[in-house]
Amino acid sequence: MEVLLFVLMLILGLIGSFFSGLLGIGGAIINYPLLLFVPDWLGVAHFTAQEVSSISMFQVFFASLSGVLAFRKRNGKGSPLIHKGLVKDMGISILFGSLIGAFVSRYLSGESINFVYGILAVVAVILMLIKNKGSEEAAQEISYNRGIAIPSAFVVGIVSGIVGAGGAFVLIPIMLTVLKIPTRVTIASSLAIVFISAIGGVLGKLTTGHIPVWPVLFTVIGSVIGAPLGSRVSAKININLLRYGLLILIAATAIKIWSEILL
DSSP, X not given: XXXXXXXXXXXXXXXXXXXXXXXXXXXXXXXXXXXXXXXXXXXSOOOOHHHHHHHHHHHHXXXXXXXHHHHXXXXXXXXXXXXXXXXHHHHHHHXXXXXXXXXXXXXXXXXXXXXXXXXXXXXXXHHHTSOOOOOSSOGGGOXXXXXXXXXXXXXXXXXXXXXXXXXXXXXXHIIIIISOOOHHHHHHHHHHHHHHHHHHXXXXXXXXXXXXXXXXXXXXXXXXXXXXXHHHHHTXXXXXXXXXXXXXXXHHHHHHHHHXXXX
């Protein structure tokens, strides 16, 4: 049974991290419901919301790190994909927010954590439905409102730290629709911001005590494998396909989480 569990965790980590590299997300938007429901459905394990939150945060940390390294290899080819100023401003802010959120999560019930996750997913869907007004040209000359970028990243950090996410599934819509950042730059930069967020989240989760060590380890192994693959595929996919693919994933997750909460 344990062997089946470890294989399953590796596969789930690979799936989540593949989409992490593909769409510039930490993978928690996909992995949270997978970790919460799939092992239980298959009868190999039952993780509490707190444990899923911890596993997800560690997965996000290593998946985003792998994805960032993969994007950096392409950063010198043509226009830079990762915007250093944006990563610095939003990264520092989200770091403190995620540290606070992860620490607070130890005092919340599983239902409360699922509720916060459900709200985040709905907000992300609404933001993604707003038309992107950012251009895809002149990525080097991007300008943005720091007065919006910094506090919004802090708030996202708090709530994502609670559910064990990097926050990219909310950050990306904000960067696209509010800050008007080009799509490919958003995907690459958000992955770097998510990695910084995950640092705070992991530190916070270490204080909660809800960390199943072996499931975390095998999920992380899958994450390291999947993220670089996703980032390579990302460079070859149409921008609109990336955007609407993310929208569908978030909407499906929101429906599943709220159906569980309401029923």
